[in-house]
Amino acid sequence: MANLKEVRIRITSVNSTRQITNAMKMVSASKLRKAQNAVVSMRPYAQKLHSIMQDLSNDLDGSSDEGVYAADRGEHKVLIVTITSNRGLCGAFNSNIVKSAVNLIENKYSAQYKKGNVSLLSIGKKGADGLISSGYKPIDIITDIFDHLTFENTVPIAEELMQLFVSKDYDKIILIYNQFKNAAVQILQEEQFLPVVDTVEKEADTKVEVKANYIFEPNKAEILEALVPKAIKVQLFKALLDSFASEHGARMTAMHQATENANEMLKNLKLTYNKARQASITNEILEIVGGAEALKG
Secondary structure, eight states, rough: OOOOHHHHHHHHHHHHHHHHHHHHHHHHHHHHHHHHHHHHHHHHHHHHHHHHHHHHHGOOOOTTGGGGGOOOOSSSSSSEEEEEESSSTTHHHHHHHHHHHHEEEEEEEHHHHTTTTTEEESHHHHHHHHHHHOOOSOOOEEOSSSGGGGGGHHHHHHHHHHHHHHSOOEEEEEEEEEEEEETTTEEEEEEESSSSOOOEEEOHHHTEOOOOOOOOOSOHHHHHHHHHHHHHHHHHHHHHHHHHHHHHHHHHHHHHHHHHHHHHHHHHHHHHHHHHHHHHHHHHHHHHHHHHHHHHO
């Protein structure tokens, strides 16, 4: 049985760890409320805007400024954008993104990768670290966006991605991120960012294609010129908001579990300490009694 000093040291250490994990849980819970409100408020607008853009993608002329974002050039050159966090201690939040990116490279785009036509761009330090550990070096690492996550700060990143597509550096750009559902659940998403894809809804029974009809004012050209680039930028901003809220949800859950584990460990250590202390007291009593009997003899 461990001696009393060793057990006391372990109890002190575990108690300090419990205080840290509990504090981190509270901080993440506070940040989660703000991030959750932001993504919940943004999601309906972003989804509707993206849906309208997808409905109109067939009407885009590939030669026009806005039509270039819908140009389908195949999958010869692919850019995979991973969205992770800058800090760890959030369970499998970051590792799932890295695994998804590696799986895409090794399976779906293995032929392109062997030709050097697959690149990675990492938004978040932990994603970059994971990719490098897996043997894949990102062409760029963006780590400062989450310090001030606003639409204005997201626009330069979106414009850079849009320019890479327009200049034909890449034929397809894919976003991999965690979509926020609740504090305990994050849904891994592999979303095509560019080119804009046409979405055709089909009724389950009749199998009839359903397309929305729009009235354009002042005219279709001006509407598309303003709508398409903005919708693409909003799509990236929504993905970043989702990832940011998911990060705090995952960290809060992980730190809650760590705190519970520390509580259980403290319970066991205190039981061990009490047993060791009781054994020590019993031994001392036996020694005293033995000494007294020896003196009588």
